[in-house]
Amino acid sequence: MKKFLPVASLFLVACVFAGCAASDTASIPRTVAVTKSTNGGMITLNKGDALTVTLDGNPTTGYRWEYIAGKEAILSLQGDPQFKPASSAIGSPGEVTFNFKARQSGSQSLELVYGRSFEKDQPPLAAYKAKVMVR
Numbered sequence: 001m002k003k004f005l006p007v008a009s010l011f012l013v014a015c016v017f018a019g020c021a022a023s024d025t026a027s028i029p030r031t032v033a034v035t036k037s038t039n040g041g042m043i044t045l046n047k048g049d050a051l052t053v054t055l056d057g058n059p060t061t062g063y064r065w066e067y068i069a070g071k072e073a074i075l076s077l078q079g080d081p082q083f084k085p086a087s088s089a090i091g092s093p094g095e096v097t098f099n100f101k102a103r104q105s106g107s108q109s110l111e112l113v114y115g116r117s118f119e120k121d122q123p124p125l126a127a128y129k130a131k132v133m134v135r
Contacts, residue, residue, distance in 0.1 A: 036128065043110070043132045045102040053077065053100070053112065054130055058093035059083055062116045063125060072108035074134050075100045099111045102134040 027050040036055055045051060057065055067077055078099040085094035098112065110132050115124035 002081050003100055032121050034130070038130050039128050042131050045132065045134045047102055047105055047134055049102045049134075050078075051100040051102065051132070052097055053110070053128065054097045055112065055114070056093060057083065057096040057114065058091070059096075060091040062118070063114055064117065065098070065112050065114050065128075066117075067098060068111040068113060070108055070111070072106065074102065074104055074106045074108040075110065075132060102132075105134050107131060107133045 027046075027048075028045070031050040031052060032043065032045055033052045033054065034043060035053075043051065055065055057063065065081060066120055067081075069077070078101050081096050081098045082134065083096050085092045100110075109133075110128075110130045112128040113124035114126040114128075115122065
């Protein structure tokens with residue numbers, strides 16, 4: 001019995017610390033990465049999380065993805081979108097990545113359109129829309 005008590009006490013202390021550690025990691029911001037497969041869907045984030053949206057694109061054709069900012073301040077765009085070509089060939093298509101941060105709790109519509117800025121009378125070639133919920 002004397003050997004059991006210290007082992008049980010050590011186990012109990014370890015469980016308490018493990019529980020504290022688990023609750024601390026829940027508040028660590030994470031990065032949620034989405035693609036065109038979430039178009040029309042719902043994205044759930046925690047306040048402070050990062051969101052990356054990666055879509056197919058080819059800026060050499062004059063087409064660009066543009067973020068349509070709404071009135072809500074739930075998400076904030078972090079810098080300019082980044083283009084990564086699929087190959088080293090001139091004019092090759094690739095992927096465009098937008099980086100956002102979940103600033104505050106609430107919900108907003110995230111909208112990106114793919115079009116040419118100099119063709120104002122033409123509808124976008126493609127669009128991406130998702131509902132974003134931040135807890």
